[in-house]
Amino acid sequence: MKQRKIPMRKDIVTGEMVPKQELVRVVKSPEGEVGLDTSGRANGRGAYIKLDVETANQAKTKRTFDRAFSTKLPDSFYDELIAYVDHQVARRELFGDE
Template sequence: MKQKKVPMRMCLGCQEMKPKKELIRVVKNKENEISVDFTGKKAGRGAYICKNIECFRKAKKAKRFEKAFETSISEDIYNTLEKELEEGNGG
């Protein structure tokens, strides 16, 4: 049997390539709205982050989301992501 290719994406925090399913996708659509995409299926430009709060903080501090989307990002998106990561880590 032929093995299925696993899609890899780079985390904005640690800059490591990881399987797409292990990452959280943040997406910018055509209306320049930025949202958190937990399904990984929303249309638009995606950027990925580990399910690790430290990676998120690193990416936020270095403004890597802004660079990926070439636009400023509201604090609401950061708060949603941070809350989700803290809950996901048993917090």
């Protein structure tokens, strides 16, 4: 049986190429709103970050998504991102990779 190709994406904080399943997508919609794309299919420009709390904290200190989307994002966005990543990491530890 032929092995499936694993889609890879670049983590915007570390610059590593990581399997898409291990990333979370942040999207800037055509209306200019920036938010988490939990489905991975929302319209707009996307950037990926690894499911790692340390990487999410790095993104907050470096203001990575401010530069990526050329806009000023509030701290609450980064706090939401960190909370989401933390939740997903805990979920993966509990239930394993799905």
